[in-house]
Amino acid sequence: MQKIEVFTGVAAPLRRSNVDTDQIIPAVYLKRITKTGFEDALFASWRNDADFVLNQPAYQKAEVLIAGPDFGTGSSREHAVWALRDFGFKAVFSSKFADIFRGNAGKQGLIAGAISEADTEALWAAIEANPGVSVEVNLEAKTITLGSLKVSFEIDDYTRWRLLEGLDDIGLTLRSEQAITDFEARREGWRPKTLPAKGV
Amino acid sequence: MANKPLTLAEKVWNDHIVVKGENGSPDLLYIDLHLVHEVTSPQAFDGLRLAGRPVRRLDLTIATEDHNTPTLDIDKPIADPTSRAQIEALRHNAAEFGVRIHSLGDANQGIVHVVGPQLGLTMPGITVVCGDSHTSTHGAFGALAMGIGTSEVEHVLATQTLPLKPFKTMAITVDGTLRPGVTAKDIILAVIAKIGTGGGQGYVLEYRGSAIRALSMEARMTICNMSIEAGARAGMVAPDEITYEYLKGRPHAPVGADWNEAVAYWNTLPTDDGAVFDAEVFLDADTLDPFVTWGTNPGQGVSLLDSVPNPATIDDPNERAAAERALEYMDLKAGTPMREIRVDTVFLGSCTNSRIEDLRAAAEILRGQKKADGVRMLVVPGSAKVRLQAEAEGLDAVFKDFGAEWRFAGCSMCLGMNPDQLAPGERAASTSNRNFEGRQGKGARTHLVSPLVAAATAIRGTLSSPADLNGAA
Ligand code: SF4
Numbered sequence: 294m295q296k297i298e299v300f301t302g303v304a305a306p307l308r309r310s311n312v313d314t315d316q317i318i319p320a321v322y323l324k325r326i327t328k329t330g331f332e333d334a335l336f337a338s339w340r341n342d343a344d345f346v347l348n349q350p351a352y353q354k355a356e357v358l359i360a361g362p363d364f365g366t367g368s369s370r371e372h373a374v375w376a377l378r379d380f381g382f383k384a385v386f387s388s389k390f391a392d393i394f395r396g397n398a399g400k401q402g403l404i405a406g407a408i409s410e411a412d413t414e415a416l417w418a419a420i421e422a423n424p425g426v427s428v429e430v431n432l433e434a435k436t437i438t439l440g441s442l443k444v445s446f447e448i449d450d451y452t453r454w455r456l457l458e459g460l461d462d463i464g465l466t467l468r469s470e471q472a473i474t475d476f477e478a479r480r481e482g483w484r485p486k487t488l489p490a491k492g493v
Numbered sequence: 494m495a496n497k498p499l500t501l502a503e504k505v506w507n508d509h510i511v512v513k514g515e516n517g518s519p520d521l522l523y524i525d526l527h528l529v530h531e532v533t534s535p536q537a538f539d540g541l542r543l544a545g546r547p548v549r550r551l552d553l554t555i556a557t558e559d560h561n562t563p564t565l566d567i568d569k570p571i572a573d574p575t576s577r578a579q580i581e582a583l584r585h586n587a588a589e590f591g592v593r594i595h596s597l598g599d600a601n602q603g604i605v606h607v608v609g610p611q612l613g614l615t616m617p618g619i620t621v622v623c624g625d626s627h628t629s630t631h632g633a634f635g636a637l638a639m640g641i642g643t644s645e646v647e648h649v650l651a652t653q654t655l656p657l658k659p660f661k662t663m664a665i666t667v668d669g670t671l672r673p674g675v676t677a678k679d680i681i682l683a684v685i686a687k688i689g690t691g692g693g694q695g696y697v698l699e700y701r702g703s704a705i706r707a708l709s710m711e712a713r714m715t716i717c718n719m720s721i722e723a724g725a726r727a728g729m730v731a732p733d734e735i736t737y738e739y740l741k742g743r744p745h746a747p748v749g750a751d752w753n754e755a756v757a758y759w760n761t762l763p764t765d766d767g768a769v770f771d772a773e774v775f776l777d778a779d780t781l782d783p784f785v786t787w788g789t790n791p792g793q794g795v796s797l798l799d800s801v802p803n804p805a806t807i808d809d810p811n812e813r814a815a816a817e818r819a820l821e822y823m824d825l826k827a828g829t830p831m832r833e834i835r836v837d838t839v840f841l842g843s844c845t846n847s848r849i850e851d852l853r854a855a856a857e858i859l860r861g862q863k864k865a866d867g868v869r870m871l872v873v874p875g876s877a878k879v880r881l882q883a884e885a886e887g888l889d890a891v892f893k894d895f896g897a898e899w900r901f902a903g904c905s906m907c908l909g910m911n912p913d914q915l916a917p918g919e920r921a922a923s924t925s926n927r928n929f930e931g932r933q934g935k936g937a938r939t940h941l942v943s944p945l946v947a948a949a950t951a952i953r954g955t956l957s958s959p960a961d962l963n964g965a966a
Contacts, residue, residue, distance in 0.1 A: 294544075324575050326535035326582045328543060371644065400644070462644065463546070466652045469512045469521060473654055476511045476523050483747035483755035485526050485614040487593050488552040492612050492744025493601060 294402040296459035297432050300383060302356025304428045304439070305346055306417040312360060313367030314394065318376040331376040347380075351425035355380075357437075359416045360387040365394025365405075374401045384430050386437065386446055388413055399452035400462060404432060406446030415442060432456060498765035500662045501731050502697040505637040505762070509620050511654055519656035525619035526636075527649050528605045529556035529592065531583040532910070533624030537647035538586035548590045550653045555614065556587050556594040559604045560910045564873055564900035567597050576910060590650075603876020603902040606630040606844040610714065611878055613743025617732035617759040622649055627844050627926065628727075629720040633713035634740070635732035635762050637697070640721065660726050661695050661771040664764075666702040669778035674959045676854075677712035678846060678924070678943035680704065680776065681719040682784035682794045688774055690792040693725030696772065699764065700730050704778035710739040711850035718845045719926050722791040731763035783958040785831055786928050786941040788819035793928075795831060797946065797958050803827035822930055823938050824918075831956050834940070836920045839870040839951040840933070841897075841944055843907035843925035847875030851924065851944040852883050856891040858948035858959055864896035865954030871913065872897050873905040897951070909934050922950040 322334040339345045346352055358377070364387035365373060374397045377385060384404035398405035408416070419439050420426055429438040432453060437444050448456075455465070466473075499507070512521040527550075534556070541548070548554060561576035563569075571577040580597070587594035595601040601608055606627055609615040617635035621628060624646040631638035641655065649655055667680055685692075698720050705713070713730045720728025730736075737756060740746045747755045782796035793816065795802060804816035804827065820827065825834070841847070841855055852874060864870060872892045874880040880902050883889055889899045906913040907925040909932070915921055917936030924947050928939035940956060949957040 326539075326578055328536040328539040461544075462656075463544070463648055463651045466521060466648065466654055466656065469654075472512050472521070473523070473652065477653075480523075480525075481751075481754065481758070483616075483751040483758075484619060485616055485745055486552045487526075487555040487614060487745070490593050493595075493599070 294459045294461040294464060297383065297402070297404065297456050299429065299431045299433065300356070301427050301429045302383060303352065303354050303425055304357040304359055304416070304420050305352040305355035306420045307346060307358055307360040308417060310361035311363045311366060314365060314370050314373040315367050317365065317373040318370065322376075323370060323372055328375060329379055331372060332379040332381070334372070335376040335380045349424065356383045357428055357430060358382050358385045359413060359420065360385055361413070362387060362389040362410065364390050365398075366391040369393045369397070371397045371401070374398050374403050378403055386413070386416075399455060402456060402459070402461065404430065404448065404456060406435070406448045408437070408444055408446045412444040416444065498768040500764045500768045500770060501635060501699055501729055501762055502637060502660070502662055502727070503768075505618055505620065505635070506659075508618070509637075514656070519658045521654050522620060522657050524622050524649050524653055524655055525553060526609065526614055526621045527554045527653075528609055528621065528623035528628070529554060529583075529646070530559050530605045530623070530625065531579040532560045533643050534586065534646055535579060535582040536643050537624070537650055538582075538590065540644075540647040541590070541650055546651045548592060548650045551591050551593070553653060554592050554650070555609075556583060556592050557602055557605050557608050558583060558595070558597050559602075560904045560908065562597050562602070562901070562903040563911050564903055564905050564913055567901045572912070600877050600881065603874075603878065604844045604847065604904055606714075606718065607848060607875030607879065610634070610710070611743070611876055613740055613746035616740055616746070616755070617736060618762050622655065626721045627718050629725070630714050630718040630844055632717040632720065632727050632729040633710060634736055635729060635759065637727055637729065638717075639727050660697045663693060663696040663698050663725070663772040663774065664770040665698050665700050665774045665776065667700065667704040667776045667778050668702040669704050670707070671704060671778050671781060674945055675781050675783055676943045676945060677708055677715040679781055679784040680778070681716045682786065682791065682941060683781055684774070684776060685719065685723045685792045686784070686794040687776065688723055690722060690790050691724045693720060693723035696725050698723070698725045698728040699770070700728060701764070702778075705730060706733065708735075709850060710735060711848045714848070715845055719791065722926055732759045783943060783946050785922075785946060785956055786939075787823065787825060787831065788816060789822055789928055789930050790815075790819075791926065791928060791941060793819055794941070797831050797956060799831055801825045801827050801829045801831065832961065834920070834956045835954055836868065836922045836940070836950060836956065838915060838919060838921040839868060839947050840873070840906045840921055840923040840925065841947050842871065842873030842875070842905050843923075844875060844904070845926045846924035846944050847873060847879065849879050849882050852879065852888050853886070855944045855948040856888045858945060858962070859895040859897070859951065860891050862895060862952050864951055868951055868954050870895070870897035870951045871900060871906060873900045873913070874902045877902045895951070906933055908932060922947050922956060
């Protein structure tokens with residue numbers, strides 16, 4: 294996972310509330326066997342609509358999503374985060390996230406930051422006044438800056454630390470690699486081994 | 494500090510702590526054996542690829558194909574594209590990362606929970622994980638065996654460890670002697686009916702008592718297999734001579750000095766006198782009847798001698814509503830004797846009941862009998878090895894003479910990811926572990942039963958026990 298501290302990217306306004314994971318990625322895409330390549334699946338049913346925000350040229354390369362309240366509700370599918378990430382998003386902001394979605398986002402290196410409803414409106418207005426405009430997301434300072442508009446967002450300290458350090462779950466465990474190696478040295482010889490294969 | 498008396502589960506847990514969690518954070522636990530199959534592993538391997546990580550311990554990892562494999566024409570390409578893609582992905586990943594794999598056609602292919610014990614890889618005092626909830630099966634050996642999700646599969650592949658939160662312990666004591674015709678499946682269905690499908694949530698169950706000690710390894714696996722249907726994290730049985738006898742001489746079982754060292758350690762594993770469980774449940778084996786389900790979760794079961802219950806008599810409003818919905822889905826009327834329920838299909842198979850002992854027990858009843866008109870019976874051995882052994886014993890001939898279909902190994906109709914499915918509205922007596930709506934096919938109706946009840950039902954056409962075959966029509 295890549296470390297994130299400060300980055301600048303195009304912001305897209307998603308003026309909808311209650312966007313559940315089925316809308317973020319419909320169930321038919323869950324049959325796939327890869328963990329990447331879900332960019333086409335993101336908001337699949339809305340993408341048929343030429344007017345949908347992500348279909349507009351200004352937002353093709355969006356990296357920051359400013360969404361309405363109750364984002365990521367519904368099924369716990371991690372694919373929702375993969376689809377956002379594969380499209381190119383590095384951060385999503387909403388005044389309210391579903392817990393599981395927020396947890397999944399943190400694990401995959403996607404910032405899910407909470408902002409106030411007033412700030413959501415302010416950002417939407419500023420972006421729509423200037424489609425394709427970039428914002429600066431500062432994870433260290435927990436701020437989003439668009440020209441003279443500067444808003445703060447909330448993210449729990451533990452997730453923020455992990456994102457700043459670029460640590461996924463596995464990376465975190467591998468910090469204990471020495472302890473694992475020591476444990477392995479102590480393991481008894483009778484414990485099962487699948488190799489070399491026997492009984493074949 | 495004097496040594497605190499510990500339970501079996503606590504001992505195995507403690508012996509695997511790599512890093513002790515502090516302030517409520519999880520312990521990092523070492524994993525001795527990681528079983529892999531095609532459904533929950535593709536994205537885990539893809540995750541490794543993305544991060545450029547290898548599999549840490551190939552010698553503690555083994556893969557097999559089971560959920561999607563066809564049980565007919567196994568030499569032909571798999572027709573369903575999703576099934577084929579999952580199996581091809583597993584083969585590709587196993588080759589790329591160097592994981593040992595037993596593919597369709599291989600003598601050790603089969604349901605992952607049948608293959609591990611059969612190879613002697615599952616043993617007492619180890620930790621076992623697999624991206625499958627019925628990993629609890631392996632607890633029959635006194636192993637701590639848990640089902641995990643795809644992200645955790647990736648985590649174990651990369652680190653051979655898993656951060657896990659502590660659990661609570663529950664003793665399920667079954668004392669007494671089972672009557673003829675009553676089996677391990679009936680014990681576990683009765684346990685789940687008693688504690689409910691959420692009754693084991695947060696617990697590791699330990700099955701104890703004289704009735705459990707008397708069971709074979711196959712039967713203990715049947716019980717531990719269904720621990721998950723009570724919502725439990727895992728189920729365990731303390732190892733004993735029966736365990737050692739089963740394990741000794743299997744391909745991967747320890748030998749020589751290793752065996753002696755292992756047995757000495759395994760003998761220390763049973764729960765200490767004075768150890769305290771967080772919860773206790775008791776069941777009397779002497780009075781137990783064959784048990785069958787009437788509803789759409791494994792807790793909705795009754796004695797075969799009973800009738801379909803009346804939801805109006807259920808106090809809890811949620812359970813009452815669930816029962817009403819279940820009866821509607823199952824197309825059953827309250828008060829109907831269970832033994833009058835007619836079935837279309839009998840399925841003998843799944844990781845609950847597809848080992849050689851299950852096939853022998855069913856064949857014993859079917860020998861020389863004729864299948865009821867209009868009933869279809871599918872016999873699906875749990876592994877290719879079980880199939881070969883059954884054929885060596887002539888069991889396949891018994892099944893075929895009876896009129897049953899003798900198939901190749903896999904999960905098959907347990908969940909119908911392959912073509913073995915029930916048609917909408919069809920009713921099955923099934924030796925599997927889940928009777929959820931649509932589990933065996935859209936609109937399909939499932940009654941969970943033991944292999945003995947499955948066999949007797951195939952003869953009579955209605956839910957029956959072997960006792961119903963003696964003279965009485
Ligand atoms: S037999 Fe059924 S329960 Fe067992 S692993 Fe296969 S699908 Fe799961």
